[in-house]
Amino acid sequence: DVKVTQSSRYLVKRTGEKVFLECVQDMDHENMFWYRQDPGLGLRLIYFSYDVKMKEKGDIPEGYSVSREKKERFSLILESASTNQTSMYLCASRHTGFAGELFFGEGSRLTVL
Amino acid sequence: SQKIEQNSEALNIQEGKTATLTCNYTNYSPAYLQWYRQDPGRGPVFLLLIRENEKEKRKERLKVTFDTTLKQSLFHITASQPADSATYLCALDPPGSARQLTFGSGTQLTVLP
Numbered sequence: 001d002v003k004v005t006q007s008s009r010y011l012v013k014r015t016g017e018k019v020f021l022e023c024v025q026d027m028d029h030e031n032m033f034w035y036r037q038d039p040g041l042g043l044r045l046i047y048f049s050y051d052v053k054m055k056e057k058g059d060i061p062e063g064y065s066v067s068r069e070k071k072e073r074f075s076l077i078l079e080s081a082s083t084n085q086t087s088m089y090l091c092a093s094r095h096t097g098f099a100g101e102l103f104f105g106e107g108s109r110l111t112v113l
Numbered sequence: 114s115q116k117i118e119q120n121s122e123a124l125n126i127q128e129g130k131t132a133t134l135t136c137n138y139t140n141y142s143p144a145y146l147q148w149y150r151q152d153p154g155r156g157p158v159f160l161l162l163i164r165e166n167e168k169e170k171r172k173e174r175l176k177v178t179f180d181t182t183l184k185q186s187l188f189h190i191t192a193s194q195p196a197d198s199a200t201y202l203c204a205l206d207p208p209g210s211a212r213q214l215t216f217g218s219g220t221q222l223t224v225l226p
Contacts, residue, residue: 033213035216040218041218042217043157058213090157092156099144099145099206101147101159102157102159102204104156104157106156107155
């Protein structure tokens with residue numbers, strides 16, 4: 001059974017803390033993505049990576065960074081968490097190639113106090 | 114700029130009826146369009162893909178149409194059941210990128226028994 005696994009389902013952090021969200025996929029996909037999802041705003045792309053050590057900014061990269069040291073793992077980093085980063089974070093992966101479907105993890109709900 | 118709109122935030126229908134969800138896009142001609150289902154607190158799950166040269170696609174009780182002239186996709190669930198209650202998202206490839214998807218904000222469908 002193919003899988004995208006996110007390390008934490010629920011996190012509560014304080015303003016200013018550094019936050020790591022980890023994502024692992026077992027499908028040998030080249031492309032990995034981090035989205036955030038907020039009511040009424042839908043899914044918005046933060047960053048994506050098309051290869052190891054490669055990354056590209058999505059629509060809302062401010063306040064975030066990413067790391068991809070291994071093909072199967074893609075980490076999202078909040079250097080100094082703020083309350084407006086309270087959200088549901090979704091990791092996804094897909095093969096390179098035309099029209100491939102996205103496989104999503106279960107999501108990480110982050111609350112920043 | 115490119116925009117994706119899904120017809121309404123919420124749609125209620127009676128069990129056994131056909132649910133019809135709408136996805137409209139502007140300022141772009143995508144090569145394909147995808148539909149996903151998302152249950153509360155979970156990641157989206159891929160349902161169907163339709164290419165620009167396809168008018169219609171079916172999978173069990175699901176049917177998707179794609180009208181590139183109207184810039185619209187319709188997603189139908191026939192003989193709807195309470196278990197079909199979920200949020201449905203449409204997604205398409207944005208201009209200039211074969212790797213990422215842009216999502217609509219979703220329509221929350223409730224099938225009433």
